[in-house]
Amino acid sequence: MVRLSKIYTKTGDSGETSLGDGARLPKFARRIAAIGAVDEANCAIGLARLHAPSSLNFGDADAMLARIQNDLFDLGADLAAPEDGRRPEERLRISGAQVERLEREIDVLNEKLSPLDSFVLPGGTALAAHLHMARAVTRRAERKIAELSAKGAFHEQALRFTNRLSDHLFVMARTANDGGMGDVLWIPGENR
Numbered sequence: 001m002v003r004l005s006k007i008y009t010k011t012g013d014s015g016e017t018s019l020g021d022g023a024r025l026p027k028f029a030r031r032i033a034a035i036g037a038v039d040e041a042n043c044a045i046g047l048a049r050l051h052a053p054s055s056l057n058f059g060d061a062d063a064m065l066a067r068i069q070n071d072l073f074d075l076g077a078d079l080a081a082p083e084d085g086r087r088p089e090e091r092l093r094i095s096g097a098q099v100e101r102l103e104r105e106i107d108v109l110n111e112k113l114s115p116l117d118s119f120v121l122p123g124g125t126a127l128a129a130h131l132h133m134a135r136a137v138t139r140r141a142e143r144k145i146a147e148l149s150a151k152g153a154f155h156e157q158a159l160r161f162t163n164r165l166s167d168h169l170f171v172m173a174r175t176a177n178d179g180g181m182g183d184v185l186w187i188p189g190e191n192r
Helices: 030-049 061-079 096-111 126-150 156-176
Strands: 016-018 024-026
Touching: 024 030, 030 061, 030 126, 030 156, 061 096, 061 126, 061 156, 096 156, 126 156
Parallel strands: none
Antiparallel strands: 016 024
């Protein structure tokens, strides 16, 4: 359990921050940017939850998003503990089971959606619009994690999780748009 007795520590006043293993990095470091992008995705999902009914043709949407938010904190902890860092016994990692749960939920949601014959524009219901925003922010986190991964050893489940999460948020958004029937579709060249 994490216990925060003091919110400000002044240890970041010099432009550095600490990782979970105690190592210090500049706040503009790739790893810190990836952690920040994951935090942004979590915030966007929190906003979407304000519009999530307890039932949306696929069970409890709010509970599903709450689980994802908790998993995003696990992902932040994963990113805050480098593979070669100190205290390896304390690492919390995204697991294959977390990725597989997203895949199962995607499959269940997608089964009930109308087929796509165009790209979907972000919009429709308030919930769908917020889920599309969360999806786009999650893609940014995925790009940051991929960039970090390209620079050295990295836990592959973190990248897989963010990739599946953006797909999950996409099918949730379509579900929130009356099972895809209320999707806002792209019409190529419509405004020429």
